[in-house]
Amino acid sequence: MESFKADVAIIGAGGAGLRAAIAVAESDPALKIALISKVYPMRSHTVAAEGGAAGVVLSHDSLEHHFHDTVAGGDWLCEQDVVDYFVAHCAEEMVQMEHWGCPWSRKPDGHINVRPFGGMKIERTWFAADKTGFHMLHTLFQTSLQYPSIKRFDEHFCVDLLVEDARVQGAVTIGIASGEFTFIEARSVIIATGGAGRVFRENTNGGIVTGDGMALAYRHGVPLRDMEFVQYHPTCMPGTGLLFTEACRGEGGFLLNKDGYRYLQDYGLGPAQPKPVNKAMELGPRDRLSQAFWHEQQKGRTIEGPHGPVVHLDLRHLGEKYLRERLPQIYELAEQFLGVDPAQTPIPVRPAVHYTMGGILVDGNCASPLAGLYAAGECSSVGIHGANRLGSNSLSELCVFGKVAGEEAAKFAKAAAPGNSEVLRKQAEATQQRATHLVQNSKGGERISVLRREMAQTMEQGCGIYRMGDEMQRTCDKLAELRQRFVHINVQDKSRVFNTDWLLAIELGYQLEVAQAMAVSALNRRESRGAHQRLDGFTERDDANYLKHTLVTYSGADTPVVSYGPVKITHSQPAVRAYGAAGEKADADRAALDEKAAATGGRSA
Amino acid sequence: MKRSNAPIFWALFGAGGMLSALIGAVLVFITGIAAPSGTFLPREMLSYSNVLAFSQHWAGKGFLFIIIALFLWHSVHRIFHTLHDIGIHAGTGAKLICYGSALTGTLAAAYALLRIG
Amino acid sequence: MNTGNKVITIEVLRYRPEQDTAPVAQEYIVPFTDDMSVLQGLQYIKDELDGTLSFRWSCRMAICGSCGMMIDSVPKLACQTFLRDFYPNTVRVEALAHFPIERDLVIVMDDFMEKLDSIKPYIIPEKPRALSEGEYLQTPAERDLYEQFSSCINCLLCYAACPQYGLNSNFIGPGAMALLHRYNLDNRDSGKEQRMPLVHAEEGVFNCTAVGYCSEVCPKKVDPANAVNINKTESASDYFLRFVTPKGACK
């Protein structure tokens, strides 16, 4: 087995992993960094993000506005001190990206431009046409090339963490091209492996988004937090689930039902104005929009398409020239995949799974309860998204907390005592044995693709936009069954070189555990909040009992253990989460309250 | 990294390519079709005295020299690359033959033009 | 998967280094619907017919750059190429040309990664800029100058299209040149002088014979041929003028 001795190992080279790597390199060039990714860094799924990244810049905007949008958007399940830190550092990180070459779209005077985004009161979404994630990822990756201390392990698949002395001390990877294992020793480890959307069938995620890092930490006893909150994006391509960015609506697109009616006004998001305004109608938050779709479907007001019911995303009134300039990628996507010219015909869309709000439990320093283990990006639950993430908060999160994770992991690495390489190597060898065993001894009859499909189906049934107790129970049972059947998985491919069959099997193992964490968390949350909406008698938010974080802890082959943790509330007390006209009024009331509080010596905004 | 000397050849190739693209066809037409056949231009045009007068004038001389030299440099450059393209990597040998013949042609043209007086 | 009643034959050039001495073609019969991409066809094979087939993919939306392959001998992104356009004929897929085949449809791309590194694809500022100084000013026109070249997704279709790269892999090639050019054109950058030696070098732009196919196949309209050829002109003028122009005059 090959080996490498690093100070900090980073698993995942998407936006968060790359930002962390640069942060480590900048904090101390003497620290050796192992940057591990199962795909070449620029293939990471950050590449697919279209719309933009939030950061307060306009003079009539404020950190408090961003804070409030985020906390209310998350249905008050956010860690408010962490959100405070987050909103205060977004713009700075966006400027940092600018200095590194990110081609942000500009205003005529040369300053960066911002666009409106769903659930955000004021325009604060930085964007690079409709390829923001692409440009951010390539900028970060290309920038990272100038740091000699970053040693990349491209196309290295992480199969396990090494934990010894109650602290994490490295990782084991498979070099995909060679099938050889590498034992990577490290004094601290950052997980930045992205989300887990692929446990669902229709989703906007890339094939690699399989929750690996969540499962890795989880297996070593780190709780996963708030896993029941899975975001459905309202405007996706039927069948494939590919995304039509929220920017389509930010630029003025409408959502129409089969009667050509802007149905969102029937769901407390109105009134319908000719151009969607912030936090109303088409620019309401994603959970509300996806829920409205569900209701329209129940009322028979959706349109039947070859891949099930759809509604229309209407961009026609924006005109071809404007669309080509502002949404070029969307234009192409519609033309090529659907044969639809968006300047002429409305685009058929439906909700699909998009984002996992929950993840590896970490504090505001990105530190998990396991010493030396940090997490950042979509795989983590640092506490800013609560029960529902706002569009464009995630790309900013990658930068803000990627950097924090890097700096903290660097600090930890410098202070940590050297590990016992021999013991660790033994562990790594045992891991190798287990992973190889999966292929060599797989003679069972269970097919990877069958299990994967059954998992996705049951997740969609039990953990969809609206949820019911009995259905969630069935999903939990089904997942337990699938985990048992997984033991008999058959890996057809027995070779070593680029054996993707093997990797798919390992990923499926990760996915089943993450899916189970989601389903069990969902079943136990007996209320409706943000992206978790129940129809079986728990249709309202229940702050008395559930203003708390769900924590699931791994317990081997058994059903995981669910417990709850407190939510940090600093200055925004839970209130009604209102959008549209009602939201305007709520904002005004809150401002008045804040003023009163300030006058009486309370916390000022 | 070793700096490539290609710009010399490439510049000659480009100049010859541009010149031939602009006026190559019409020259072929004039000297090879229109005048010799006497259909579009008088045959007289190619009489010894006419051609001699043209070539003795400095402008005519210069024109002929530039055309012959640049056309040669343009074509040998392409031929050299095409040999490489079809897998004949004679290397220095092919290079010498190609660019050598262009050089020879250029010198021969200069010699002939000077001799014309 | 939604299987229609039509079927299409996909012929895959397979190569398993542990058992094959050379690539061999293998045919699969795949049920398909009109909205299915070649990638979805391959996924069907992997899931239902033959788990041993290897290929790279991720985003499914033509942005991650993983799924480049030769489809009927033309370099294309499999996720953006549709089976309907080949039906009822057989679709032939093969690993990207001009790269060593690691296995099946997977190529070895180490060479490109080294090239990417060698062009210094990052802003080299004239002097360091503090975050407190805010963003650099860049007008939309200044951004437009390089935007097209910054859209490269590193899919390597252009390399598979460029016979000059196929014949001589020392050639820096279209994609990397597009990115080099992108940074040179960025008004925030002052690193041009550091990048030009590579342009001038024997590995540099003069390997290109303006075949132009690289730009033809580029899925993101980067026009790498343009980047290469503009730099030819630049490199040539530098070659002749370097003794006359004072040093550093190029920026």
Place this chain on the structure above:
Amino acid sequence: MSARGPARRPFVRSMEGWWRKNPYFIEYMVHEGTALFVAAYALILLISITCLARGEAAWNQWLAVLTNPLCIFVHVLLLVGFLYHTWTWFNIMPRTLPPIIMNGARVTAATITRTGLAAALIASLIIFIIAASLAS
């Protein structure tokens, strides 16, 4: 999986006959082939001036060759080759030029090609007129 030792064995495909495998490359080879026509014409001119330098008799002998119908036919072929060269040269041209901005918009490839072809036409007319006037 069982045997150890390196398993990677990347396969390098041959470039043999690459230009036959794609219509685009065939066209490329054809337009590269116009170089032979250009070379041939340069040689004809070289022979012409050499004969001219050798005196009237040599020139008249050469003139007889030039006026031979077969030779005229050869020139017709050369003309086709040159025209094709002109066409392809200006077709590639947009790929080789830095962006040209006019009235705030980037000049399109088609416009550049058309401008090039028009320039060739004008230059040819001028040359033809000069030739005609010299002849008379």
